[in-house]
Amino acid sequence: IVMTQSPATLSVSPGERATLSCRASQSVSSNLAWYQQKPGQAPRLLISDASTRATGIPYRFSGSGSGTEFTLTISSLQSEDSAVYYCQQYNNWPTWTFGQGTKVEIK
Amino acid sequence: QVQLVEFGGGVVQPGRSLRLSCAASGFTFSSYAMHWVRQAPGKGLEWVAVMSYDGSKKYYADSVKGRFTISRDDSKNTLFLQMNSLRPEDTAVYSCARVGGGRVRGGYDYWGQGTLVTVSS
Numbered sequence: 001i002v003m004t005q006s007p008a009t010l011s012v013s014p015g016e017r018a019t020l021s022c023r024a025s026q027s028v029s030s031n032l033a034w035y036q037q038k039p040g041q042a043p044r045l046l047i048s049d050a051s052t053r054a055t056g057i058p059y060r061f062s063g064s065g066s067g068t069e070f071t072l073t074i075s076s077l078q079s080e081d082s083a084v085y086y087c088q089q090y091n092n093w094p095t096w097t098f099g100q101g102t103k104v105e106i107k
Numbered sequence: 108q109v110q111l112v113e114f115g116g117g118v119v120q121p122g123r124s125l126r127l128s129c130a131a132s133g134f135t136f137s138s139y140a141m142h143w144v145r146q147a148p149g150k151g152l153e154w155v156a157v158m159s160y161d162g163s164k165k166y167y168a169d170s171v172k173g174r175f176t177i178s179r180d181d182s183k184n185t186l187f188l189q190m191n192s193l194r195p196e197d198t199a200v201y202s203c204a205r206v207g208g209g210r211v212r213g214g215y216d217y218w219g220q221g222t223l224v225t226v227s228s
Contacts (some may be wrong), residue, residue: 033214035152042202042221043152048214054207055216086152090212094166096142098152 001025001092005085005099013107018074020102022087027067031091034063034072037101038083046085047072074104082106109133109217111203116222119193129186129203129219136184137161138209143177143188145199146221155201156188160209171197193226200224 002025012018022032030050035043045054047063050070060075074081087099115127129141143155156167156177165177176189186203200221207216 031212035214037152042218043215045207045214045216048207054214088152088214090206090214093212094157094164095168096154098154100151 001028001089001095001097003087003089003097003099005087005102007102008100009103009105011105011107012074012077014079015076016107018077018081018104020072020074020085020104022065022070022072022099024068024070024089028089028091030066031089032063032065032070033088033090034061035086035088036081036083037086043086077104077106079106109205111205111217111219113201113203113219113222116201116224118225118227120228121194121226123193124189124191125193125224127188127190127201127222127224129188131184131186131203131205134205136179137181139205140211141177141179141186142204142206142215143186143201144204144215144218145197145201147196147199150199153199158186190224193224195226198224198226 004023006021032050034047037043051063062073064071084101086101090096110132112130142157158177174192178187202219202221204215204218206213
């Protein structure tokens with residue numbers, strides 16, 4: 001399964017909404033996760049099962065979608081949200097695949 | 108608290124071997140399937156291999172199948188990745204990760220910081 005993320009780079013002003021997309025080449029049901037990765041750090045789980053926030057993740061992060069189309073929304077962008085965001089499908093056991101990432105920049 | 112710490116990276120010539128270790132603590136290691144994920148410099152994430160909680164199942168990405176072997180020692184809470192016939196395209200930071208809640212499918216709730224493997228002559 002190929003995961004395609006768009007856009008490659010997103011530039012958003014502080015306080016504005018950021019919308020990231022992830023498309024699967026075939027249905028992955030709701031078996032999708034989103035991660036945030038900052039330079040030099042390990043990825044951090046934000047969302048699993050397409051829409052369930054991980055422990056300690058701020059409410060401004062939300063996930064939606066099922067099947068082949070998914071969205072990660074950051075409702076009010078903060079400076080610390082500058083990072084690369086990856087989606088990952090875990091429906092096609094055991095070969096799990098990641099998207100190529102979306103870089104979020106603060107305008 | 109949950110910790111995953113990788114060891115064993117370094118610079119190795121093409122065709123040679125390397126063995127990575129991932130030391131786990133803070134959770135019941137023997138109850139979790141464990142994964143290896145890699146990230147080439149400046150690139151995205153690539154799933155490499157998984158081993159079931161009981162060691163009965165092992166799966167690999169096509170890019171490493173036949174060259175890499177995943178194993179675990181539950182008595183030492185340690186996961187391993189034996190990498191043979193290394194190629195320059197295997198150059199990456201290798202991280203171990205676990206799926207949250209001990210589930211078979213799910214997001215990785217904990218990752219190690221990774222260990223860098225550089226394959227170069």
